Amino acid sequence: MELTPPQLDLIEASNDQKIFLEGPAGAGKTTAGVERMLYLMAQGARADTILVFLPQRNLAQPYYQALRNPGLVAGGTVDVLTLGGLAQKMVQLFWPLVSEQAGFAHPDQAPTFLNLETAQYFMARVVEPMIEGGAFDTVTIDRNRLYSQVVDNLNKAAVVGFPHTELEQRLRGAWIGEISQAHLYADAQQAALRFREFCLEQNLLDFSLRVEVFLKHIWSVPVCRDYLSKTYNHLIYDNVEEDTPVSHDLMAEWLPQLESATLIYDWDGGYRIFLGADPASGYRLKDHCQEEVTFNHSFVTTPEIQEFTAGLEISFNLAEDRLDSPFVSPSQPIVEDPASKPAVGDVRSVLEFETHRFHPQMLDWVVERASYLVEDEGIPPEEIVILAPYMSDSLRYSLSERFDRSGIATQSHRPSRALKDEPAAQCLLTLAAVAHPEWGITPVSYELAYALVQAVDGLDLVRGQLLAEIVYRSKDGRPTLTSFDRINPDMQERITYQLGERYENLRLWLDSYSLNPVDELDHFLSRLFGEVLSQPGYGFHHSRDAGQVTANLIDSARRFRWILAESLTDGSGKDYVQLVQQGVVAAQYIRRWNEPSEGAVFLAPAYTFLMGNRPVEVQFWLDVGGQGWAERLYQPLTQPYVLSRHWPPGTPWTDSEEFASSQEALYRLSTGLIRRCRYKIYLGLSDLGEGGYEMKGPFLRAIQRVLQNYPADAPGTQVETH
Amino acid sequence: MTLLPLDFQFSQGSLQDYVDCRRRFQLRYLDQLAWPAVEAEPLLEHEQRMRSGAEFHRLIQRYLLGVPEKRLSTMMDSLGPEGSDLKRWWGNFLQFANVTPGGNTLVEGVLSAQFGSFRLLAKYDLISWDMDEPDRRVTIYDWKTSRQRPNRDWLAERLQTKVYPYLLVQAGEQVTGLGKLSPEQIEMVYWFAEHPQEPQRFSYSDEQYQQDHDFLAGLVDEVGSLKEGDFHLTADESRCKFCTYRSLCDRGTAAGSIDQVESDLEVETEQDFDLDFDQIAEIEF
Known part of the structure; x- marks a missing residue:
């Protein structure tokens, strides 16, 4: 793509410039950011001294793409991080120096990092006794949503930068409705306090605590700060408007120590407001830069499409003083690229x-x-x-x-x-219940039929149901499977001997396993997958999706087990399966942005x-x-x-x-x-x-x-x- | 036309996989197929060693970044019986650290350079050099936590022994500030946490550099030229015991014993944690 003169001016600015670049989406700002990064490298800046900082990981794609170009300068690699990623990295490295002052009960022991699902699990442990005691009695939402909103409150306090002890006061102070809602805020505050206390007691770090430990403790320790300032000399900070106030504060403090910086700001952004994004807070970083550049030629839209935007602005009848609102990022008229667009039409x-x-x-x-x-x-x-x-x-x-x-x-x-909605995961969890009769989890007949259809290659739902009705029994709450050989020959023929043999091998494997079961559910799943379900004749053998879902489920179960062990919390494979079924864990497990x-x-x-x-x-x-x-x-x-x-x-x-x-x-x-x-x-x-x-x-x-x-x-x- | 994406990046791991089994290379790097079967048995022991290995690398990284040794040793003292390997390795490392040269370091750093039509990339545990030394030697350290100490011939043949020094010659100038590095300046040291007094040292030379270049270039050209049906299974079926794809290739059901593993199996790197739309339960898309 040919770069415009304004883009080239920005890209080729001297290596000590701090530039604030703003404009609408589609004006070529990220392209300029990527090219600026490459230019710095070509001019001799060590790649590993360049930090690309973003509010969300998936925005890194254009940068990664450029960094994978075979012709790139030889040397180190550019770090591409978000606040969460930077905090995680720094806490991991410098934990021994801050664990005590940050208030953790076991500062000599390693920290345990929680992801959303494990944070939600521990939140459930904290909140459930409160619910039993009558807390949250007027709220009618799903329990998992309740847990996640308390987690969300803690995250907001961390990324906005106020004490988590003020949540109730802030929410209650703005509420003008029924008094019962105010009680809910008090309950939510209690849950947040108890959860934080529990985390500090158990060396657990959820997202909010990671960010707070990084910003309040690590950032002020000289050896840690030295590490950061010696490591990074150049900053490219894209989509500033989608980031949170504490990220902006961090950058405002950091900018004077950096050699160069390119900050990129989208007008009319702020789509992540419900995740704590603050466009107005980001805009103040403009004052920390020497150069201010605006790109307002759209490379994407036609005049007609732009007219639609203008029409909507009038149609929404937005208040004239809306640009004074802190929730609104600045905006100016966009100029279309006249060379490439038709001039007529509506x-x-x-x-x-x-x-x-x-x-x-x-x-x-x-x-x-x-x-x-x-x-x-x-x-x-x-x-x-x-x-x-x-x-x-x-x-x-x-x-x-x-x-x-x-x-x-x-x-x-x-x-x-949710992972539990994936057929491969349902199959694995059903077979796990059958292999562990001591759990007392008894799948219903159609669940087993469905699992067999997934597990046995060639078995359709009609024959699967037939087979399940014959071979599956539950006695005293313990599921059992009987042998295909005991079915009458007519029925065997109907199901077919080939499918029967596959079923029989699976049953024998499960039987043999249940004589000597293991505590680690993820190990069971890995063996079941490798030794049976992914073998020829079974449903996962040529299924890429089944492999991916199984890998995700195993990963989730393993992390869950590790975290429970590290926090000395009781929990078994049975607990995990029940939590998945309740939607507490593995609920948002598909992490990859496709x-x-x-x-x-x-x-x-x-x-x-x-x-x-x-x-x-x-x-x-x-x-x-x-x-x-x-x-x-x-x-x-x-x-x-x-x-x-x-x-x-x-x-x-x-x-x-x-x-x-x-x-x-x-x-x-x-x-x-x-x-x-x-x-x-x-x-x-x-x-x-x-x-x-x-x-x-x-x-x-x-x-x-x-x-x-x-x-x-x-x-x-x-x-x-x- | 090559099956490799234009932005494909080779590493010692992917090249080693290719040399060991073309099919594994295809499944892992081209198809990016997740296939979570057991890699080695006993599984729990294997898992514990992998975790301890990763923790040991982090421990050394902390030490090299300036976290006081005393503080780290206090943390090691608080470990329970499950941390006995890690404690022992740490004690061994401290003795070794006293004899390793100081100066400048790159810790857990990644280098990359163009290689043919693609890129070659490696993550180093430690690169150490001293600007004041007259011969300006640059040493690559690699920490190994495997129980066994592999023999020298086996190590010499590993792609890691070829790729790491070769890539340092290619890409080290920018990172070390020593100017263009010559192969003679470089040494690669494998240090074994279980055998601290017996590191394996590989000096590098112009001749070795040229040989490695020819070998790696040949390998990359070969991979680039393969067609869909050319990714054959390895003839050495013993390798399949430690390959998670064995069921896909009809090469057995059970994993091999960890005792038969020559060196460390690769440790997975942890993903960055991030708060994004994917992790907000409230966004019920």
Whole structure:
């Protein structure tokens, strides 16, 4: 790609410059950041003295891609880190120097790092006795959501930078509703305090404690600070607006010691506000840089698409003083690249929509249009994304099944898909229960049938059910399997001898194992996988997905076992299986951000797509009339705006703030999507949503107001059908 | 056309896998296939050794970064019986550390350089050099925690012994600040935590450098030229005992005994922890 003169000026700035680069998405800022990194290396800066700092790991992709270029300068490697990654690295290295002053009960012993699932597990241990004692009695959310909201509160305190002891005061001070809610905040505060106490007692570090130990203790120890300042001389900090206030504080302190810095800031960003992102806090880093550069030529969007953004801004009727709000990142008019864009047309030439009565009709239309684009217009499938505010399992299934029928591959990304919902994991957990009758976990017949279908290659569901009904028994709560040889010959023939033999081998393996079981569930799973299920004749033998799911499950079970052992907490394979089934662990285990696959249409929640920061040719927005686009998730125990650095403690959060923040969030979301679209946006509309509710939400109304500004016979008008 | 992605990076691990078994290379590096069967038995002992090995590397890293020896020794003293290996290794290391040269170090550093159409990359436990020494020697240290001390011939043939010094010549200039390094300046030392007095030292030379270059270039060219069906299974089936893909290749069911392993099996690096959308249960996408 050819670089523009402003890009070149920035990239080739001298090696001692501290530059603040800002502009809209799609203006070539990250490209400039990547090239700046390469330029510094080419100019002789040691690669291992360059730190690329990002708010979220998946934003590192363009940097990693450049660093894998074969022709790169020989030498060390550039570190690409987030605050979480940096904190983890530093705590691991310098734990012996800070463990005592940070208040851990066993400073001479190694720390144990918790991931989200193990943090949630320990939170459950802390909160359950509270619930039994009557705490949280007025809240009606899933227990796991309750645990995770308390974890989230601790994380917010850590990344916003206030004491976790102030959570209740802040939440309560902003609440103007019923008094019962205020009690909930008191319970949430108690849970957070007890959890923190438990962590300090057991040398456990969840995300919040890692960040606090790093910032409050390690950062002030000279040997640690020396290590950081000697290691890194150059900083590239991208997507500053998506990062948290404590990251910004850290950088504000660090910047004077660095030789050079390039800070990159997206206008109208802040998609991670509910994770503690603070665009206004990030913008103050501009004052710490000598050079201020603005890129406001979009390389992505057409004038028509830009007009859509401008129309939405008016349509949302955002307050004139909105830019004074701390929750809003700055914005300025964007200039399109005049050389590459057509000069005529209106919004409707880039918007296509069709209204349907029912949701499935809308999905049919989406797939039909996408297929047309691929087959008749030659748009590569990976340049098409299908976006919804939330991507439920049923929506994902409905879409991928329709695309399958059209012969188009799809790739979906639904971060919080539970491992227990994967067929391979269900099979492994069912067989684990059968192999450990002493656990007293008895799968029901269809679960066993389903497990056998997964386990035995060639066994279909009909024969699987037949087999399970005959061979599976539960006596005194202990599951048992009987031999295939004891089935009557007619039935053996119906199931087939070949499949029967495979089943029999599996049964014998489980029988033999149960004579000498092990305590380590992950070891059992590894053996079951390697010695039976992945062997020829079994269902996992040629299944890449089954291998990956099994690896994830084993990894999760192993980490769980290690952490329990390190914290001297009782727990067995049975406990793990039960926790998975309850959704406490392995609930968000798919950690990898899937890179878009070539040849596959990408299905994702809108925010997930945005944080991938990837422009595409075509976007489909589903359920545009739904409330999901505008509403905040129901979170009775936490509140991202109130817990931000900008909300004065004690100030009530009223309906008008709620309305303004949701309008702002919706505007930010829609402009973020629009600026990542090169060619066309398709709006999926149905009168009734997936759940049968009427679909006339604020997003639809805002778009309608934009379209009302154009005459009915203007070019690009699309036909509405019912 | 090569099956390797354009940005493929070779390492001693991937090259060793290729030399040991082309099929394993394909499954692990090209297909990136997760296949979590047992690697070696007894599994619990194997796991404990892997964990202790990783912890030992971290311990030395802390020591070399300036965490006081006394503080680290206090932590070692607090370990229970499961930490007996680690305690012993640490004691052995401290004796060794007293005789190793001081000066400048790169600890747990990664070097990489262009190699043919691809990139070659290695992670070093320790690179040490002294600017004031007249011959400006640069020493590569690699900590081994295996029970057995491998024989010299076996080590000499390992890809690690070839890749590490070779890559240091290629990429060490930027990191050490010593100017272009010559092979004669470089020595590679394998130090065995269980056999602290018997490190294996490999001096490097121009001749060895040239031989390694030719060997590695030949290997990389060969890998790059292979077609889909060319990734054959190894003829040495004893290797399959320690390969997790054995079931996929119909090469047995059970893993081999850890006692038969010549040296350390590779230790997995821990992933960075990060707070992102994937880890927020509240975002019910």
